[in-house]
Amino acid sequence: MDLQTATDHIEIRQEVAKLCAKFPGEYWRKLDAERAYPTAFVTALTEAGYLAALIPEEFGGAGLTLSAAAAILETVQAEGCNGAACHAQMYIMGTILRHGSPAQKTQYLPKIATGELRLQAFGVTEPTSGTDTTSLRTFARRDGDHYVVNGQKVWTSRAEHSDLMLLLARTTPKDQVGKRTEGLSTFIVDMRESLGKGLTIRPIRTMMNHNSTEVFFDNMIVPAENLLGVEGRGFRYILDGMNAERLLIAAECIGDAKWFLRKATDYARERQVFGRPIGQNQGIQFPLARAYAQMRAAELMVHEGLRKFENGETPGEEANIAKMLAAEASWAAGEACIQTHGGFGFAEEYDIERKFRETRLYQVAPISTNLILSYVAEHVLGLPRSY
């Protein structure tokens, strides 16, 4: 069963699916067991130009639209692969594109487009402040022609497999700014330069293969020329990229949901118990039909967000709702897929339990469902801010 419900970017979807076919379940299973990085897969995506989809042609990228990028990531997930190893590169570079100086864009974007430089690491979350980003404590103190950075990040994914990190740090203490969103700045950290010289990276073993780390800064030197945009406005720069990020993550969840539903419906048609296919039982059909309905509704919201984004509008409402609904739909599809497979859903060789673990993340990261509901309550429904 195809389950291809989207009608846009068909050629891109077909080409990405062909590439993904070279990385079947066994490939991901082996990496999962070893908690290893999918270098060959990321190299293949990079060489095919997919990770540079959003980099404009003048900087060596494909100059595609956000909906094309969403089609790429959705297909990666729908084919059973895992874009979490590299998806951030697609959207983090947007901060350099929007707020970098001409010299920074020329220096970094063409090399990111070819894969010579990997921009996979995004250092925002800290252990003490968590979701309360403006309370983060990592501090970058200006000292002549450089900044001296001290502090700690947590959940900095892919830091060991990235050359550059986009770092959010305080440059003015919170009690000395008018608004708590001020006094935060964004830097490009060249981790190749800093590793062992004030930068320490420690992997965190998680329930799925995500290559996440904690990162420590101990008097790490960052040249002042690596500051992005204007000092103190970094929080705004990060916010500017969030709608695109949420829509892309939502597209990945749609892909996961399609993978689960295809796998489950194929199995439900074939598996005979009590002399008939299990898919003939409404107890098997209904959770799958419900998950499909959830996926379709979420998919429409993703497309509406993409349409607004590409129209130059700010799809805050759509991007947030799409991310929440899509993460819930992929989880519902995963749950129905496991149940449909009975005991076999737990066997590693079916890949279901792996995808089940992988897709659970998106109800927590990059933003948790509660915070999306808070956004909708405050910014869409006009209710008082709750935190």
Ligand SMILES: Cc1cc2nc3c(=O)[nH]c(=O)nc-3n(C[C@H](O)[C@H](O)[C@H](O)COP(=O)(O)OP(=O)(O)OC[C@H]3O[C@@H](n4cnc5c(N)ncnc54)[C@H](O)[C@@H]3O)c2cc1C
């Ligand atoms: C595998 C993985 C990869 C990640 N990768 C990255 C990365 O590359 N870069 C990065 O910067 N971060 C990354 N993150 C961090 C992720 O964005 C955070 O985990 C997430 O934003 C939640 O923050 P927290 O874990 O500190 O939870 P907390 O902020 O401690 O929240 C805990 C719970 O309380 C809820 N909560 C908190 N405040 C409120 C409130 N006011 N109202 C209602 N509920 C509330 C939250 O919704 C959550 O359910 C990653 C996380 C994981 C697990």
